[in-house]
Amino acid sequence: MAGKRVLMKGNEVIAEAALRAGCRNYFGYPITPQTEVMHYMAKKMVQIGGNFVQAESEVSAINMVYGAAAAGARVMTSSSSPGISLKQEGISYIAGAELPAVAVNIVRAGPGLGGILPSQGDYWQATKGGGHGDYRNLVIAPASVQELYELTVEAFNLADKYRMLVMILGDGTLGQMMEPVAFRDEEPIETIEKPWAACGRNGREKHNTVTSIYIDPDELEAKNRELQEKYKYIEEHEVRYEEYGVEDAEIVITAFSTCSRICKNVIKQAAEMGIKVGMIRPITLWPFPSKPIYEAACRDNVKAFLDVELSAGQMVEDVRLAVTGKKPVYFYGRMGGNLPTQKEILDKIVEIHEGRNA
Amino acid sequence: MAVVFEPTKGLTDKPFHYCPGCHHGIIHRIIAESMVEMGILEKTVAVASVGCTYNCYEYFSCDAVQAAHGRAPAVATGIKRNLKDNIVFTYQGDGDLASIGTAEIVHAAARGEKITAFFVNNAVYGMTSGQMAPTTLLGQVTTTSPFGRDASYQGYPINVSELISQLTGAAYVERVCLTDFKNIQNAKKAVQKAFKVQQAGLGFSMVEFLSTCPTNWGKEPVEAMEWLKEKMIPQYPLGCYKGQDIDFANLGKAEEKEG
Amino acid sequence: MAKVTFRDDLCKGCGLCVNACPKGILELDKSRLNNKGYHPVSCTDQEKCIGCTFCAVQCPDSVITVER
Numbered sequence: 234m235a236g237k238r239v240l241m242k243g244n245e246v247i248a249e250a251a252l253r254a255g256c257r258n259y260f261g262y263p264i265t266p267q268t269e270v271m272h273y274m275a276k277k278m279v280q281i282g283g284n285f286v287q288a289e290s291e292v293s294a295i296n297m298v299y300g301a302a303a304a305g306a307r308v309m310t311s312s313s314s315p316g317i318s319l320k321q322e323g324i325s326y327i328a329g330a331e332l333p334a335v336a337v338n339i340v341r342a343g344p345g346l347g348g349i350l351p352s353q354g355d356y357w358q359a360t361k362g363g364g365h366g367d368y369r370n371l372v373i374a375p376a377s378v379q380e381l382y383e384l385t386v387e388a389f390n391l392a393d394k395y396r397m398l399v400m401i402l403g404d405g406t407l408g409q410m411m412e413p414v415a416f417r418d419e420e421p422i423e424t425i426e427k428p429w430a431a432c433g434r435n436g437r438e439k440h441n442t443v444t445s446i447y448i449d450p451d452e453l454e455a456k457n458r459e460l461q462e463k464y465k466y467i468e469e470h471e472v473r474y475e476e477y478g479v480e481d482a483e484i485v486i487t488a489f490s491t492c493s494r495i496c497k498n499v500i501k502q503a504a505e506m507g508i509k510v511g512m513i514r515p516i517t518l519w520p521f522p523s524k525p526i527y528e529a530a531c532r533d534n535v536k537a538f539l540d541v542e543l544s545a546g547q548m549v550e551d552v553r554l555a556v557t558g559k560k561p562v563y564f565y566g567r568m569g570g571n572l573p574t575q576k577e578i579l580d581k582i583v584e585i586h587e588g589r590n591a
Numbered sequence: 592m593a594v595v596f597e598p599t600k601g602l603t604d605k606p607f608h609y610c611p612g613c614h615h616g617i618i619h620r621i622i623a624e625s626m627v628e629m630g631i632l633e634k635t636v637a638v639a640s641v642g643c644t645y646n647c648y649e650y651f652s653c654d655a656v657q658a659a660h661g662r663a664p665a666v667a668t669g670i671k672r673n674l675k676d677n678i679v680f681t682y683q684g685d686g687d688l689a690s691i692g693t694a695e696i697v698h699a700a701a702r703g704e705k706i707t708a709f710f711v712n713n714a715v716y717g718m719t720s721g722q723m724a725p726t727t728l729l730g731q732v733t734t735t736s737p738f739g740r741d742a743s744y745q746g747y748p749i750n751v752s753e754l755i756s757q758l759t760g761a762a763y764v765e766r767v768c769l770t771d772f773k774n775i776q777n778a779k780k781a782v783q784k785a786f787k788v789q790q791a792g793l794g795f796s797m798v799e800f801l802s803t804c805p806t807n808w809g810k811e812p813v814e815a816m817e818w819l820k821e822k823m824i825p826q827y828p829l830g831c832y833k834g835q836d837i838d839f840a841n842l843g844k845a846e847e848k849e850g
Numbered sequence: 851m852a853k854v855t856f857r858d859d860l861c862k863g864c865g866l867c868v869n870a871c872p873k874g875i876l877e878l879d880k881s882r883l884n885n886k887g888y889h890p891v892s893c894t895d896q897e898k899c900i901g902c903t904f905c906a907v908q909c910p911d912s913v914i915t916v917e918r
Contacts, residue, residue: 300669616910
């Protein structure tokens, strides 16, 4: 399949990418709208001799991930919002024990059972840590099926490199949409030694223990400081984002994943109306691209920001933090699984442009 | 004179933090001795749960992983699926296995995961100071059944070995205790049989240890053993509930006979 | 003849070994305390020890070594 473009569904591309990244463990549980990831793994993972288990619950699935990661293996799970909520305790343990793993959240509308249509309402849960304690997940938000492929492969390298959980945050649209994908002949897999893994001493002098508990407060605080240093390093080195026309934009849109695709068309339409609109699209939601947003806020040409999300407004807070009050930050969002139309967003742009801001 | 009994290399030299007379220490030792005697310590991975033995990984000399409360069988599944030639066991209490972790233990057994669960039943939550557990006896006073467990609103004790032995994936299930020399030697045999079942890939294995909790039972260690014999054994009869007649010598032929 | 030796500072004075010894020659030494503040086990009559290891097997803290 290398090199040529293949029309493929987002969810399946995620699974294919994981297999190409050398992931040989998948533990999951059925939930719309991500189940195709599991279907694909149920066949392909088994065919290549990897481990596939449909767990009894998402709680068990994330703990199987914890086990496989503790044994030093590349491992993935996928789910959707309610399932990811069930996995939060396990994710906090993975952070505490510093285990490499990849978790995919194909977000659906909430809260509660909510709906099965797309949403971005898990932003806070993903980026602020939905579990207990001070920890972070590296959160990546692809905006196309090609990015789902490339960034999932990248996710495994990042997980191993930083010994943490990397979350691919998609949504129902992205997971269910089909787009052509160009696969590479060879994947940029970075294999890393894992001397800390609990895989049997086999003659090793000391026994390895993978744990996240430190009864002694000084030890636990030292551990937390270590984690915070790691997160600081990641914030300085692993931010990914894309920028469009910020240099002469009057209004800068901030949007990620599916919303950013809609906004690209809005930018063209606004230009035809003589309104210069740019966009900053975070690709990593954590570490968040605060710097480029702040720099945009410092530009004279930039008069205001418009944050567009499929939620009641979550990333908008990070945008406001980054802008530090230099410019007004407006918000437009849809919920319940509805997507904003280009017209709705364009109307909002015109309002802001004409100073009739809501 | 020759040494006929000495501390095992299967344990590290860190002293146990367990209360005086607690049977966890005995169970740790016979598991550790078995790993050494069977020559499997170097390829064993233990999975500690949450309870008094949350840090048993500091006591076992083998590699170990600490699991969230109730999730050890799932963690062990993830480990064993990747380390097929290793020995993987969980070490869990009754709150961990029979309460919050019921789904995990039942499904690990139902899937026939080739892991071993060492299940310590002391009828209370020890670490958190004596709450009622699923295995608390009717009438037994605990910090959350202060008037004695009353079935009318606190339901009935769960017989885990009987429950798990119903699952086809479970190849070997035995309940033992540690109240005297004979029972401890029998318990050690059960531990080694469980490891053999795992080595032979016959499926899931579990040993349930009835165990004292002197502190939370409010009894002297010796008196606690009497209570265990008098009260717990009638509710939780000792014995092998699955896999009594596994003939390791000729497993191949055994399958043909059954097949 | 057999011999038992104790790692005194690991003993928690639980008394399980005293109860297990068929010859009744073990007791908690009320005259001294170990570093944990317990009365450690001691053998009152080494001659009578038959090296059966009942005490060592019953001990939760691997305090006892037996020679025979």
